[in-house]
Amino acid sequence: MVGQIGPLVQVGRKKTALALHVLGGVAGGLAIGVVLGFLGVLLRAAIGDALDTVFLIVVPSALIYAALVDLGLLPVRSLTWVRQTPGDWTCSMGHYPGIFAWGFDLGLGVTTRIPYQTLLVLPLSAFLVGDLGTAVAITTAYGAARALAVVAAVTSAKDDFPAVCDAISERVLTLKKLVGASALVIAALIVIS
Amino acid sequence: MARTARVGGIVGLAGAFGLVAAMLAGETNPSLGVPTVFVLVSLSLVVGLSTAASP
Numbered sequence: 629m630v631g632q633i634g635p636l637v638q639v640g641r642k643k644t645a646l647a648l649h650v651l652g653g654v655a656g657g658l659a660i661g662v663v664l665g666f667l668g669v670l671l672r673a674a675i676g677d678a679l680d681t682v683f684l685i686v687v688p689s690a691l692i693y694a695a696l697v698d699l700g701l702l703p704v705r706s707l708t709w710v711r712q713t714p715g716d717w718t719c720s721m722g723h724y725p726g727i728f729a730w731g732f733d734l735g736l737g738v739t740t741r742i743p744y745q746t747l748l749v750l751p752l753s754a755f756l757v758g759d760l761g762t763a764v765a766i767t768t769a770y771g772a773a774r775a776l777a778v779v780a781a782v783t784s785a786k787d788d789f790p791a792v793c794d795a796i797s798e799r800v801l802t803l804k805k806l807v808g809a810s811a812l813v814i815a816a817l818i819v820i821s
Numbered sequence: 822m823a824r825t826a827r828v829g830g831i832v833g834l835a836g837a838f839g840l841v842a843a844m845l846a847g848e849t850n851p852s853l854g855v856p857t858v859f860v861l862v863s864l865s866l867v868v869g870l871s872t873a874a875s876p
Contacts, residue, residue: 773869803871821856
């Protein structure tokens with residue numbers, strides 16, 4: 629995404645393009661949070677406070693499983709899809725709408741390639757939390773953070789976007805382990821809180 | 822130095838956003854509360870900030 633957006637922000641107004649990308653990420657996270665939160669509210673209405681018990685069992689368990697996979701300690705095939713955000717959206721939709729749509733698509737979190745198994749626990753927890761506001765907070769935080777990470781990479785690139793992409797690629801395994809370790813910590817915090 | 826400051830600023834901004842979001846969301850659901858919501862939002866921030874390179 630850095631390699632795609634980077635050169636594009638040279639064409640138009642850089643701040644507008646990056647702001648639209650962040651706005652798209654927030655909108656994507658918000659949208660999936662509303663859907664999952666609504667489904668969670670329906671589930672809470674059906675099973676009541678038992679949902680809290682389900683949450684406290686399923687979410688930490690899923691986090692531990694995802695952490696073991698991301699840390700490379702559990703040699704199983706990662707669950708992911710091959711779809712990537714279409715690179716031609718800026719042509720088919722226009723410059724700024726395309727950049728917004730990229731942010732929206734990535735902000736949804738589950739419609740493109742899954743880089744870390746821990747990512748899958750986010751929509752799961754947003755659903756099982758059984759509260760609309762909390763679900764929206766979880767998914768919107770993800771969408772905003774992912775878009776802000778792209779902005780940070782693009783603004784620090786100094787026009788050498790391939791070099792930034794290479795630098796990030798070299799750190800993918802380290803980031804994966806960082807995410808896995810974070811998932812383990814979060815699982816423990818959920819259980820003891 | 823400027824690059825580190827810029828990245829740190831963005832990470833700080835995301836953290837502040839997450840904290841406020843967790844507090845607002847946690848207040849609406851007494852059964853889970855702020856701590857659980859905060860850690861979940863923190864995880865979202867960590868995963869989100871780690872996926873800049875992913876298409």
